[in-house]
Amino acid sequence: MQDWSKISRMPANNIKKLQDELLSKIVQDEIFSNHPYYSNLFKSQGLDPTAIKGRSDLDNIPFTSKQDMLSSEHDPERAKRFILQVPEGLKSTPKPKKFALLGRKCAEPDPTEYRMSQLFYTKGNDLDPIPIVYTRYDLNNLEETGTRLNDILNLKRDDTMLNAFSYAPHISVWQLFHSAMTLGATALHSGGGRVLGMEKIILAMNNMGAPVLVSHPLFVLATLQTMLRQKTDAPSLERVIIGMDYAPMVVVESIKELMLQCKAANNLVQRVYFLSMAKAGFAECSPGFGYHLNPDQILVEIINPQTGKSLGEGEKGEIVITNLDSRGTLVLRFRTGDLTTGGLSSEPCPNCGHTVPRILGDIEHRHDYYDLISEKASVVFNGNALRRYMFGCKDVLAWHAEIVSKNGNDSLNITVKPAGGINEEELATKLQNDIREEHRLAVAVKKGSYEAITNKIGLESGISVKQIFDLRQ
Numbered sequence: 228m229q230d231w232s233k234i235s236r237m238p239a240n241n242i243k244k245l246q247d248e249l250l251s252k253i254v255q256d257e258i259f260s261n262h263p264y265y266s267n268l269f270k271s272q273g274l275d276p277t278a279i280k281g282r283s284d285l286d287n288i289p290f291t292s293k294q295d296m297l298s299s300e301h302d303p304e305r306a307k308r309f310i311l312q313v314p315e316g317l318k319s320t321p322k323p324k325k326f327a328l329l330g331r332k333c334a335e336p337d338p339t340e341y342r343m344s345q346l347f348y349t350k351g352n353d354l355d356p357i358p359i360v361y362t363r364y365d366l367n368n369l370e371e372t373g374t375r376l377n378d379i380l381n382l383k384r385d386d387t388m389l390n391a392f393s394y395a396p397h398i399s400v401w402q403l404f405h406s407a408m409t410l411g412a413t414a415l416h417s418g419g420g421r422v423l424g425m426e427k428i429i430l431a432m433n434n435m436g437a438p439v440l441v442s443h444p445l446f447v448l449a450t451l452q453t454m455l456r457q458k459t460d461a462p463s464l465e466r467v468i469i470g471m472d473y474a475p476m477v478v479v480e481s482i483k484e485l486m487l488q489c490k491a492a493n494n495l496v497q498r499v500y501f502l503s504m505a506k507a508g509f510a511e512c513s514p515g516f517g518y519h520l521n522p523d524q525i526l527v528e529i530i531n532p533q534t535g536k537s538l539g540e541g542e543k544g545e546i547v548i549t550n551l552d553s554r555g556t557l558v559l560r561f562r563t564g565d566l567t568t569g570g571l572s573s574e575p576c577p578n579c580g581h582t583v584p585r586i587l588g589d590i591e592h593r594h595d596y597y598d599l600i601s602e603k604a605s606v607v608f609n610g611n612a613l614r615r616y617m618f619g620c621k622d623v624l625a626w627h628a629e630i631v632s633k634n635g636n637d638s639l640n641i642t643v644k645p646a647g648g649i650n651e652e653e654l655a656t657k658l659q660n661d662i663r664e665e666h667r668l669a670v671a672v673k674k675g676s677y678e679a680i681t682n683k684i685g686l687e688s689g690i691s692v693k694q695i696f697d698l699r700q
C-alpha cells in the first residue's frame with residue numbers, strides 16, 4: 228500500500244490515475260497468470276489482460292457474485308478458485324533475504340506473501356458464510372489499514388478501548404485488534420456478548436475506565452439501556468464506535484442520547500463499514516461525512532442493483548469492489564449486496580479534509596428487501612426502513628418481525644418488548660398504523676419477553692443480529 232500521508236491528501240484525479248495503474252498491474256502481473264477463476268474467465272471470454280488499462284475498461288469484466296464463490300455439494304472447490312496461487316517461479320524454498328546498500332530490504336517477491344495465514348468469513352446473513360484467505364501480505368495491510376482507521380477516527384494512544392464485537396473470524400474483530408495494536412492503546416478484546424457477556428462488559432468498561440466502546444449498534448443500545456435500568460453510570464465513556472450491522476443516523480442519535488442519560492463524559496458516536504472481502508474497515512470521521520476508503524487497496528463502483536449499470540457520483544446503488552492490492556482471496560467487481568443511500572463522492576471531506584473517496588449515507592442490505600404480495604398487489608418491503616423506524620422508537624426495548632403468508636397475502640407479525648411505564652395498547656396501535664402506512668402491509672403486533680426476543684435475534688450469541696424472519700414457504 229502507498230504512503231497514507233500522501234494518498235490521503237492527493238487530488239482526486241491523481242487518485243484515479245493511481246487506481247488505473249494498480250488495476251492494470253494486478254490484472255497483468257497476478258490475476259491473469261495466478262488466479263484460477265479469473266484466468267479461466269479471461270481465457271473463456273477472450274479477454275485480453277493487457278487491454279485492462281483502467282476503470283473505464285472494467286465494464287468488460289463480468290461481475291462476481293457471492294453465489295460464484297459459494298461451494299456446494301456438486302462443486303466444493305468454488306471458494307478455492309478465488310485464491311491467488313503462488314507464482315510458478317516462487318514455489319521453491321524461500322531464498323535468503325537480500326539486502327541492498329543502506330540496509331534496505333530488496334523488493335524481491337516472497338512466496339510467503341501468497342500462503343494462507345488466517346482464514347476469515349463473510350457474515351453470512353443472506354447465504355452461507357464464504358471463506359476469505361488472508362496471507363501474511365494481507366495481514367501487513369490490515370495493520371496499515373488499522374493505522375488509517377485510527378487517523379480517520381482520530382483515536383489517540385490513551386483511548387483505552389473495550390472491543391465488544393463478538394469473537395469470530397470476521398474482519399470487524401480483527402481490524403479493531405490491529406487498530407489498537409498499531410495505536411499502542413490498552414484494549415480489552417472481550418469477545419463480546421457471546422464470550423464475556425453484557426454484564427461483565429459493563430463491569431470491565433467501568434473498572435478499566437475505558438473511554439471507547441466498540442460493538443454493533445443494537446448491542447451498544449442494549450448495553451446502555453441495561454446500565455440505565457440498573458442505575459449504573461458510565462463516567463469514563465467518551466466515545467462509541469459502531470459497525471458490523473445496519474447503522475442509520477437515527478441509531479447514532481439514540482446512542483448519543485443514552486450516553487448522556489448514563490452520565491458519560493462525552494457522547495461522540497462514529498460509524499465504521501467493515502467489509503471482509505475488501506480486507507479492511509472504513510471509518511467516518513464524523514457521522515454523515517461518509518466512509519473514507521483506501522483507494523490504493525480497493526476500487527469501488529456503485530451500480531444499479533437491478534440492471535448492473537454503473538452509476539455516477541452521489542447516486543444510490545449497490546457497492547461493488549475490486550481488490551487492487553491483495554493476495555489470498557482476491558476478487559474483481561464483487562457485488563457486496565450492500566446498498567449505499569448516498570452514493571460515492573470523490574470530493575475532499577468537508578470535515579477532515581482527507582481527499583480519499585467516500586461512501587455516503589447509510590449502508591442498507593439488499594437481502595433485507597422482500598418482494599411481497601399485499602391485497603393482490605406486488606409490494607417491495609424494505610426491511611432496512613422498518614429497522615430504521617424501530618431504532619427511533621424509544622418506547623420499544625426489543626423487537627423482531629416475521630413475514631407470514633396466508634391465502635396468498637403476505638403480512639407482518641411484530642413482537643415487541645415495550646419500555647416500562649408505557650401504555651402498551653397505544654404503542655401497539657401506533658406501530659400498526661405507522662408500519663401499515665409506510666409499507667402498505669397488514670401488521671399484527673404482540674408483546675414478548677425481553678429474554679425471548681433478544682435470544683431469538685441473537686443479541687449476545689450472534690456476531691450481529693437478525694430481526695426480520697421470512698416464514699413464507
Ligand SMILES: [Zn+2]
Binds near residue numbers: 511513577579
Ligand atoms: Zn472526513
